[in-house]
Amino acid sequence: MSQEWQGKSKGNTLGYRIFIALLKFAGIQPAYFLLRFVAFYYFLFSWSSSRHIKSFLSKRLGYNRWQTIKGLYKNYYVFGQSLIDKIVVMSNQKVPYTFEFDGEHRLEEIIQGGRGGILIGSHTGNYELAGYYFKRLTMKVNIVMVDNEREQIKEYLESVMSDRNLNIIYIKEDMSHVYEISKALQNNELIAIHGDRYVAGSRTVTGNLFGAEAKFPMGPFILATTFKVPVAYVFCFKETDTHYHLYTSQPREYTDNKKTAIPAALKDYTDELESKMRKYPEQWFNYYNFWQE
Numbered sequence: 001m002s003q004e005w006q007g008k009s010k011g012n013t014l015g016y017r018i019f020i021a022l023l024k025f026a027g028i029q030p031a032y033f034l035l036r037f038v039a040f041y042y043f044l045f046s047w048s049s050s051r052h053i054k055s056f057l058s059k060r061l062g063y064n065r066w067q068t069i070k071g072l073y074k075n076y077y078v079f080g081q082s083l084i085d086k087i088v089v090m091s092n093q094k095v096p097y098t099f100e101f102d103g104e105h106r107l108e109e110i111i112q113g114g115r116g117g118i119l120i121g122s123h124t125g126n127y128e129l130a131g132y133y134f135k136r137l138t139m140k141v142n143i144v145m146v147d148n149e150r151e152q153i154k155e156y157l158e159s160v161m162s163d164r165n166l167n168i169i170y171i172k173e174d175m176s177h178v179y180e181i182s183k184a185l186q187n188n189e190l191i192a193i194h195g196d197r198y199v200a201g202s203r204t205v206t207g208n209l210f211g212a213e214a215k216f217p218m219g220p221f222i223l224a225t226t227f228k229v230p231v232a233y234v235f236c237f238k239e240t241d242t243h244y245h246l247y248t249s250q251p252r253e254y255t256d257n258k259k260t261a262i263p264a265a266l267k268d269y270t271d272e273l274e275s276k277m278r279k280y281p282e283q284w285f286n287y288y289n290f291w292q293e
């Protein structure tokens with residue numbers, strides 16, 4: 001990617017079709033086997049994204065050269081696994097995964113509160129599988145996302161999605177998504193949004209992550225401090241081929257004025273994010289110049 005995230009994902013429809021067909025007729029392990037070669041290709045030739053992951057591992061985590069090389073390949077491989085796992089869940093295939101959840105009772109507390117809630121995640125691990133797990137909850141989950149994905153990929157993935165208690169709210173320039181979010185919260189529903197990427201030209205707020213300043217989208221933290229509902233930080237990380245660990249932080253409410261509440265919410269978020277990434281360093285999937293070095 002370039003120096004800033006462009007709001008689009010890599011990949012093409014053919015690649016998704018190949019893996020979906022392989023999953024359908026052969027299963028997950030053959031798909032993982034093919035993935036090893038795809039990951040090695042990106043490891044060798046995708047310098048535009050590799051240099052940013054190498055910088056993260058070496059500068060932010062202090063990896064030596066050999067640790068960085070191993071971590072880079074593992075990053076591509078686990079990222080590919082997360083895409084395959086996402087397809088398995090979205091296409092309503094038999095799910096072979098197991099889940100461990102730290103903080104499920106905290107989501108139940110939000111539900112019982114009757115005011116809805118906001119879940120802020122990140123482009124790490126496999127946030128979408130957390131959404132699959134959340135379908136067991138009695139509360140509807142609304143996923144807020146940028147509507148900039150390549151149209152063919154988006155349409156194809158939507159065509160294989162199974163019906164679940166999930167709804168997508170696309171961020172729009174006319175700000176109509178704010179009305180949809182407000183209506184969902186009034187209906188005691190959950191709002192799920194990422195807090196680590198912004199599109200060029202959008203409003204940002206600066207925070208500290210791994211000892212250096214970085215810009216974050218202001219939108220999620222404005223939501224957290226505007227609607228006065230419980231806010232939790234949610235993560236989902238892959239621990240083995242078929243096991244995921246989900247985390248939900250203690251719900252917080254930011255009732256002060258925005259001048260103090262937004263920085264407080266951002267610090268809580270970055271503290272949670274840094275803690276998790278030190279535990280799962282190869283599952284950092286921001287393939288661009290996050291710290292704008």
